[in-house]
Amino acid sequence: MAQIDIVSAGTCPFAQRTRMVLLEKGIDFSLTEIDLDAKPAWFLEISPYAKVPVIRHGDAIVWESAVINEYLEEVFPEPALLPRDPLRRAQARVWIDFANSRMVPHVYKMMLRQDQAGQDLHRQRLTEAVLAMEQGLRDLSDGPHWLGKQPSLVDFTFFPHVQRFVALEHYRGFAIPAGCTRLLRWREAMFALPSVQATRPPDALLIKNWAKYANDTGTGVTAQEMRET
Numbered sequence: 238m239a240q241i242d243i244v245s246a247g248t249c250p251f252a253q254r255t256r257m258v259l260l261e262k263g264i265d266f267s268l269t270e271i272d273l274d275a276k277p278a279w280f281l282e283i284s285p286y287a288k289v290p291v292i293r294h295g296d297a298i299v300w301e302s303a304v305i306n307e308y309l310e311e312v313f314p315e316p317a318l319l320p321r322d323p324l325r326r327a328q329a330r331v332w333i334d335f336a337n338s339r340m341v342p343h344v345y346k347m348m349l350r351q352d353q354a355g356q357d358l359h360r361q362r363l364t365e366a367v368l369a370m371e372q373g374l375r376d377l378s379d380g381p382h383w384l385g386k387q388p389s390l391v392d393f394t395f396f397p398h399v400q401r402f403v404a405l406e407h408y409r410g411f412a413i414p415a416g417c418t419r420l421l422r423w424r425e426a427m428f429a430l431p432s433v434q435a436t437r438p439p440d441a442l443l444i445k446n447w448a449k450y451a452n453d454t455g456t457g458v459t460a461q462e463m464r465e466t
């Protein structure tokens with residue numbers, strides 16, 4: 238039996254974060270896929286927010302991708318995906334928080350909003366986030382990754398959502414500004430990683446799966462929460 242079981246669903250970007258970390262650390266894991274439109278009872282018992290990913294590690298159950306990734310970092314410390322220096326570690330956590338609180342919500346909201354004013358508001362907020370990411374990369378490392386030559390939890394937190402810009406471009410005409418050269422170089426470096434290649438859904442599938450956000454027909458918890466906040 239594998240050491241860790243990760244419960245995931247299709248092209249979930251949050252589960253992709255954790256799947257990449259499991260691969261980077263060479264952890265023996267199994268993947269259990271569920272249908273988010275027909276969540277099994279056993280899943281609802283172990284997932285308090287009714288979301289994937291969730292991991293099962295022996296009797297331990299952990300949810301929320303950023304928390305899971307830190308758990309994996311502590312239990313399987315090698316190769317390290319967070320810096321040892323406390324200040325660098327804090328900076329890494331600031332950017333992980335930035336991804337979750339200041340970038341990702343605008344990706345969903347720009348898609349879900351059907352009115353022009355709403356789309357423009359979140360386009361503006363996401364553009365500000367992307368420009369801050371460009372500056373963060375320039376300030377923190379010579380590249381190609383967020384904290385230097387090796388990828389870290391910061392990179393694996395941002396990447397799946399940046400990859401889903403392909404759907405934003407398709408449905409809303411949003412793309413990373415050409416002047417964000419560091420961010421574009423970072424994205425290329427990420428695409429080259431084996432853990433990304435192994436978990437990367439095809440662009441056409443991402444575009445298909447994001448139609449429910451683009452036409453606001455998603456009935457899941459994520460769509461509901463993103464509409465309400």
Ligand SMILES: N[C@@H](CCC(=O)N[C@@H](CS)C(=O)NCC(=O)O)C(=O)O
Nearest residue numbers: 249250251288289301302457458459
């Ligand atoms: N903050 C959560 C977000 C997870 C999330 O939103 N997962 C989506 C799939 S990508 C989900 O399971 N949604 C449940 C639903 O829509 O019913 C994390 O980082 O793990």
